[in-house]
Amino acid sequence: MTGSGLFIGVDLGTTTTKAVVLDKQGQVRGYYAKESGFEQPQPGWAEQDAEKIFQDTLEVIGTAVRKAGARASEIDGVAFSSAMHGIMPVDAKGNPLTNCWIWADNRSATIAQRLRQDPKGKELYRCCGVPYHAMVPLCKLIWLRENMAEIFQKSTRFISIKEYIFFRLFGTYVIDYSLASATGLFNLYKLTWDKDALRLSGISHQQLSQPVPPTYILRGLKAGDAAAMGLKPETPFIIGASDGTLANLGVGAIKPGIAAISIGTSGAVRVHVDKPITDPGMRTFCYALTDKDWIIGGPINNGGLVYRWLRDKFFQAEVRAALEGKGEVYDLMNSCAASIPPGSDGLIFLPFLTGERAPWWNDSFRGIIVGLALHHGREHLARATMEGVCFSLYSVALALQELSGPFKEVRATGGFTRSSLWCQILADILGQEVIVYPGIEGACLGAAVLGMVATGQASDINIIYQFLQKAKQFDPYWLNTNKYRVLFDIYQRICRKIEKDFTSLGV
Structure with missing residues (x-):
């Protein structure tokens, strides 16, 4: 592996925005997190102010770089992890018309119930891999069309927080396969927006971002944004993937039979597979990590x-x-x-x-x-x-x-791993050993690994196994x-x- 310096992994979480600076041996050189939170304007609604998250992102990257004592020339790339299922309408200039409705927003629950009972909905699940729930952007779009028709008609595009941040930084709309596969609008087998799902939602593919691989790179930061983050304008920004899939990568749960279990604000169980797999009972999801790696599981x-x-x-x-x-x-x-x-x-x-x-x-x-x-x-x-x-x-x-x-093995990630009691209870309930790797949370490390692969500093994502530190084990x-x-x-x-x-x- 060649290269001059450091990589930054950024995680746009539900309650916290984080950035970690890693060297090529996977050692943490700098870290900063800021509680971003979300708003609940009505019972069951959950929203984030996209502009606030954008400013928080500039702040956490800049602060992490300063804490690392790093020069701008030492940063070889910045890669992103993001919470899934967020969506917001924007106008022709990219200005948000509402806050971003995050995964915890339940306003479209009746839409989800309708789709779960509809044979067409079940067929779409087999193509798109997302069980119907109020979290799903497809359901949110239908709710917006039926309940906020004026805003729906004014909307030029529908995007997530990560897409907004990349638009603000680079003036283009892109979405990684991983986040796209969590929308209920993306065909897992064709890696394109699904025509039947688009028809159901009432929008066209031109109103969504361009799907790209998680190793997709953008360059050309505005001078002011680059200065705020302590970076060079030509620093590569790698689009990355979703927090759930990157959590698997970050703990090395990318081989058959190795499960990753996380508890953060929410929680999930996930395993790696080499092709899309959906459940006849619609109990589990199937999301892309790369175009060759897939994560199935349930949140x-x-x-x-x-x-x-x-x-x-x-x-x-x-x-x-x-x-x-x-x-x-x-x-x-x-x-x-x-x-x-x-x-x-x-x-x-x-x-x-x-x-x-x-x-x-x-x-x-x-x-x-x-x-x-x-x-x-x-x-x-x-x-x-x-x-x-x-x-x-x-x-x-x-x-x-x-x-x-x-x-065959269970690896734990997320904030709960800081508690030995949590980990022991999990091991006892599973009746299986739980392995915890010390250090940073998996999503940030996973994002940084994707950045290394994207920029040629690593040949593939298996580089993660060189970075994992000695594990702590909890036997049932x-x-x-x-x-x-x-x-x-x-x-x-x-x-x-x-x-x-x-x-x-x-x-």
């Missing part, structure tokens, strides 16, 4: 988002203690949860605070606490939250293994696993029973 809505809700509602004392310098708030919460035995003394939490995606794909689901008694306290709820999120991931893993076969305790199997059966039965009830309530 859950409620991961760290639920733990943050728990912090805000029940652990204010720990928030105050953290502000007083007595520890990090989540470490304090984890200590409370660790004081409770596996199974939370008979408390089960179904953590569906924002509906659920895989394997149920039901926006009407809501949280349920089962077995609550007088002896339970907030520390029980903390552990039951962790267990409930891991039960959700296990239900996805079971569905996925029907398509891909048993998992079989007594705990046996207890969790019993509780998981109860969890599954409740999910099946409530599925129609919540739909009838219209929540």
Whole structure:
């Protein structure tokens, strides 16, 4: 591998925008993250201000470069990871006509239900690989057309946050195969916009960005933007891929039978395959990583988002203690949860605070606490939250293994890996060893690897295996696993029973 210096991986997340500066040995030279957040103007809606994310992106790249002590001439490329399923209309000049509606936006839930029951929708899933849910841009476009017709008619294009950032930087509209394959509008087999999906949405392919490989390079930054980021105007910008597929790459889960499980704001279970695979039951997704590498899996809505809700509602004392310098708030919460035995003394939490995606794909689901008694306290709820999120991931893993076969290995990524308790609970519930690689989160590292491949600094994505540091392993305790199997059966039965009830309530 040749080259003069450093690569930057950028992750445009749901709640945080991050940038990491890596050298050619995969060592972190600089890192910076900024909480970007999202707005909820109405219950069930979730939006991001695209211009704010653009400015945050300039800031995190520039700050990471400064923290690395890097000269502009040392940066060989900048590559991007991005959250999936965002979409917003823009006018002829690229000005947003609304905020960007992100994956957590549920306003199009009724559209998704309609498509799931329609034979045409099922046929489209087989071509496009995205189970129908309010998160899917196809559903959002139909909702926009039916409920905001004036804005829909004014719209010249429909784009995501990453597309907006690349437009602002380079004046062109491009989208990587990976993000495109998460829209419900992209044909997995032809790697083009699907004509039937476009017809259903009511738009033309000219209103979408040009699909390009994840190694696609753009150059020619505006002088002001380059200066803000500490870069040369000719620095290569690599479009990259989606956060989910790059998380697999970042932990080396790109060989058969190696599963990546992540918990960030949401969560997911994913495995690599060498061709598109869809599920007859529409429980799982199929997304592109490159034109030769595919990721199948299933996302859950409620991961760290639920733990943050728990912090805000029940652990204010720990928030105050953290502000007083007595520890990090989540470490304090984890200590409370660790004081409770596996199974939370008979408390089960179904953590569906924002509906659920895989394997149920039901926006009407809501949280349920089962077995609550007088002896339970907030520390029980903390552990039951962790267990409930891991039960959700296990239900996805079971569905996925029907398509891909048993998992030979499980590698964990995401913010939850900073907690040994989270990782141990996951291992116990899966009944399988969980491997955690230290260092940066997988999506940033995966993006940087794509940048190296794109610029010729690496021959292929297998360079990732040279970068992975010594792993920490969490072996399952079989007594705990046996207890969790019993509780998981109860969890599954409740999910099946409530599925129609919540739909009838219209929540």
